[in-house]
Amino acid sequence: MTTHSTEQQARPMGDVLLEVDGLSLSFGSVRALADVSVQVRAGEITALVGDNGAGKSTLVRVVAGVHTADEGTIRFDGETVAFHAPDQARDAGIETVHQNLALVEDLTVWQNLYLNREITGGVGPFSYLKKRTMRAGAQEMVSKLAVNVPAVTSTVRRLSGGQRQAVAICRAAGFSSKLVIMDEPTAALGVQETARVEELILRLRDEGHAVLLISHNFDQVMRLSDQVWVMRAGRCVAGRRTAETSGEEIVGLITGAIAG
């Protein structure tokens, strides 16, 4: 279990890292996803936009292994994958920053960063936590992304909303992940903290991670992303290069004023 691989940086920009093809998923009679196809390229920030209930979260939950699709295929990093649990997606290199952040407040920053990926010494029942190694590793993860966190030994309870978000992103960025999925990372943050987290997302991209960003904030999407996919009523209705589209067009696609 090593931290930070830099092998992604060697990847030429723009390779398709994640390819979702013809994905469908129904919950009972509710068709949550209908024939959805999207691509996420390495070294890019890909935005996923759409109204509430359009299926954005469901789509990323399938990619992250929370739900399993009824139909369709997912190719990740050149291999066809079918995740049945979040661990499997995680092992493959897909990390998710959940909307609720999935941090344990009474544990320290380093404990959260290494939660369920603890570094241990010894064998079998006599394995013990290598706390010093993990603290140092956590410090490295935090400083690599220049995250503003008081100390890795402080409990998450003492952190502000933005700092918590940063810790959650930090965790997703560590452990040689290739794709980081973020579900509304700045929804609960103030202006300054939002700016900090946006910087962090850009830094993730520069580090070589692919980022799949769900956001309701069009300015943010236009500012950060390289590619935008628009979802409406369980379908992916359009995909645009951000540089070649406008906020108005995206809004039109979301509402259906412009047919995808």
Next chain:
Amino acid sequence: MTTTTAPPATRGSALADRLRQPSFWVEWASVIGLVVLVAIFTALDPRFLSSGNIKAMLLASAILTILAVGQSFVILTAGIDLSIASTMTFAAVAFGMAMTSGKGLALSCLIAVAAGAAVGLVNGFLIAKGGITDFIVTLGALSAASGLALILSDGRPITVISAPLFKLSAGGFGMIPYTFLIAIAVAVLAHLVLFSTPFGTHVLATGGSVDAAQATGVRTARIKMAVYLIAGVLAGLAAILLVARVGSAEPAANTTFLLNSVAAVVLGGVSLFGGKGSIKGPVFGALLLTALANGLTLLGVSQFYQPLAVGIVVVGAAFLTRFEK
């Protein structure tokens, strides 16, 4: 758990800073309470700190300490084990029956621990997999385990005569009884498991936030089953010490052990909402409760006042945790 190494220059102010934190008082409540209690009782009656009385207190605290450690694991996952004392009773009867049927001490001890583990497994399975509330499951187990103890023993105490057991309960190194050493060994082991293994971290994470733990792939159902199993195993171990001390396996309910085990944990600063606490806290909590009972007896206060005193102390400790939020 992680010792923050402050530079010496700021240590004084850091200590003052810590003293202002309510969490400091919650964490150290049982230790401070014990020191205060010892001071008061010694002032009122110097015999309280005589070597004989210290030995008696340590001896009396061993069983409660072991139960409190088991209860701590469960409460750290935001659960509760109401069956812990009945499980001990059931295991004691199983132990007594094994001894009287000539199974030998080692095998009988194994049977006692296995009996406790069995109740713990059933509890854990029903709570983690069955999705039934911990309160109801362990309340049911409380009744079922004491019922089983009564059925197996036909309601009569089983006298257990064993030289090694007698030696275990009566002997020791100077003022330190063997049984107390066993309890401390259990506590040290529990502390290491809780704070120095991935399992321990996952126990704290499960209690702190089930959702967050699951999102990172922690098998929270397994963790829940494991803590009830630990509580059951420790109840089985406590059963052996109980039989050694009493000289017989009594099918009596032992409800004070249940209340005191929860009380020791609460006194020890373990959050009833889970995810936060220590092992040393509940150990000192168990010592405090034992010292309280011993001191009151020494002062000639009627033993009817003891439950009243325990109740006041526990609610007072719980009141402290209120300010921590």
